[in-house]
Structures are given as C-alpha cells and as structure tokens.
Amino acid sequence: MKRLWFSFAMSLSTICAFGMAMIPLVELTRGLALLINENRSAYSVTLHFAWFVPILFLGIVEAIDHLWNRRKKHLAYWIYPLITPAKDERERSITASAAHAAFIALWVGAPICAGLLCFYPLFIHVLPVYPILIALLIPLVQVIVYYLKIRKIYL
Amino acid sequence: MxxxxxxQVKALRARYGLTQEQLGARVGVTRQTIASIEKGNYVPSLLLGLQICEVFQLPAEKVFQLEKGVAEQ
Incomplete structure (x- = not known):
C-alpha cells in the first residue's frame, strides 16, 4: 500500500513538475515567434532555472528509487513511476480492469480537452501555458482513475 | 437471477490451522487474494480453486458451492 501511495504521489508530482518545466520553454518560443513575426533583429528571453528544479529533483529521486528497486524486480524504465501489480491472478485482473478504466478516461477526457483548447485565444496573453495545462490534464485524469482502481488490490 | x-475456505483454513498468508503461499497468491475469496469478493480461477482444494485434500464441491437464485443487486 505504501508503494502504491508513493507511486501515485510521484506520478502526480512528475506531471506537475513537467508542466512547470514547460513554462520557460513556452516563453522561449513566444520570444522566437515575436522575432519571426515582427521581423526583429534580436530578442532576449530570461530563462529562470527555478522552473526546472522540481523536475530535476524528481528525476534524481526517481532514478535512485528505480535503480534501488530494479535489484529486487525488473521494473520497466519507461513507465516509471507507474506500477502494474501482477503478483497473482487477482492483481493481474484488477490491474487489467484499471488499465481499461484509464483508457476509457482517455477516450472521454481527450475530446473534452480538445474542446477546452478552443478557448486558448481567450487566454493567449494571460496564460500562455494554457495548452500545456490542458494537455497534462489527460495523464492527470488517467493516473487518478488508474490508482483509484488498483487500490482495490490492497483493500 | x-x-x-x-x-468454505475460511472454515477449512481455520480447521487446518492455516493463516491467510500461509494458504496464499501454498497456492501462490497474496494474503489479500485469499481474504477476497473468503469474503466472496473475488471468484478464483479454476486453477486456483483446484489448488485450494488440493491443499485441503477435498473435492471441489466440498470447498466451493454454487448458490442459485440470488437476486442481482
């Protein structure tokens, strides 16, 4: 159960930290767009390193945890920090059902997010990272649905 | 319908003096799975069911019974 909550917290933190790391990159491309569209000869963008600190910190924590746990069992690197409990037939069945529910969440969530993206022109100056927030809503919803389902394994 | x-897993386990953990280890599943089977929350596969019967050295019908006519919730 502890592993489940750790993995859930890490998954949510990773999504949030990834979103934060995108903020300076959006600023960078906005500056680049101004340079191209307004035919400027030069432009300057200040990149705050602080936005990358959370993702770097999580990267270190996850790398340590991944290497530590890989000795005990073979964990797939690409799906880290997600977990797929499969110790016995019941766990495999609940994990499969959770994966199915997460897919349904994607099926429902993706069109809603596409609809929300239509409002981007309203936020373009106020919230330039709006498309990133909307795009990250999809894995956020999937992770929440997946973990709510697989927690049944430990009840 | x-x-x-x-x-009868819970009763048989008690009779044989096994904990959920021990029975789980004998049939290769977790303690939670045995607990779920006992509570009726999980229907084991035929393979697991027969393995449990083998531990108790009883035929399947003595361990598992079909209950017909239960109204759908």
Whole structure:
C-alpha cells in the first residue's frame, strides 16, 4: 500500500513538475515567434532555472528509487513511476480492469480537452501555458482513475 | 437471477490451522487474494480453486458451492 501511495504521489508530482518545466520553454518560443513575426533583429528571453528544479529533483529521486528497486524486480524504465501489480491472478485482473478504466478516461477526457483548447485565444496573453495545462490534464485524469482502481488490490 | 459462488475456505483454513498468508503461499497468491475469496469478493480461477482444494485434500464441491437464485443487486 505504501508503494502504491508513493507511486501515485510521484506520478502526480512528475506531471506537475513537467508542466512547470514547460513554462520557460513556452516563453522561449513566444520570444522566437515575436522575432519571426515582427521581423526583429534580436530578442532576449530570461530563462529562470527555478522552473526546472522540481523536475530535476524528481528525476534524481526517481532514478535512485528505480535503480534501488530494479535489484529486487525488473521494473520497466519507461513507465516509471507507474506500477502494474501482477503478483497473482487477482492483481493481474484488477490491474487489467484499471488499465481499461484509464483508457476509457482517455477516450472521454481527450475530446473534452480538445474542446477546452478552443478557448486558448481567450487566454493567449494571460496564460500562455494554457495548452500545456490542458494537455497534462489527460495523464492527470488517467493516473487518478488508474490508482483509484488498483487500490482495490490492497483493500 | 444470478448465480454466486459460495466457499468454505475460511472454515477449512481455520480447521487446518492455516493463516491467510500461509494458504496464499501454498497456492501462490497474496494474503489479500485469499481474504477476497473468503469474503466472496473475488471468484478464483479454476486453477486456483483446484489448488485450494488440493491443499485441503477435498473435492471441489466440498470447498466451493454454487448458490442459485440470488437476486442481482
């Protein structure tokens, strides 16, 4: 159960930290767009390193945890920090059902997010990272649905 | 009308002096899975069911019974 909550917290933190790391990159491309569209000869963008600190910190924590746990069992690197409990037939069945529910969440969530993206022109100056927030809503919803389902394994 | 699977796993486990953990280890599943089977929340596969019967050295019908006529919730 502890592993489940750790993995859930890490998954949510990773999504949030990834979103934060995108903020300076959006600023960078906005500056680049101004340079191209307004035919400027030069432009300057200040990149705050602080936005990358959370993702770097999580990267270190996850790398340590991944290497530590890989000795005990073979964990797939690409799906880290997600977990797929499969110790016995019941766990495999609940994990499969959770994966199915997460897919349904994607099926429902993706069109809603596409609809929300239509409002981007309203936020373009106020919230330039709006498309990133909307795009990250999809894995956020999937992770929440997946973990709510697989927690049944430990009840 | 639905058919449900009743089982005597809890009673048999107590009779044989086994904990959920020990029975789980004997049949290769987790303690939580044994607990779920006992509570009727999980219907084991035929393979697991027969493995449990083998531990108790009883035929399947003595461990698992079909309960017919249960109204669907």
């Amino acid at each position: 639905a058919v449900q699977l009743q089982n």
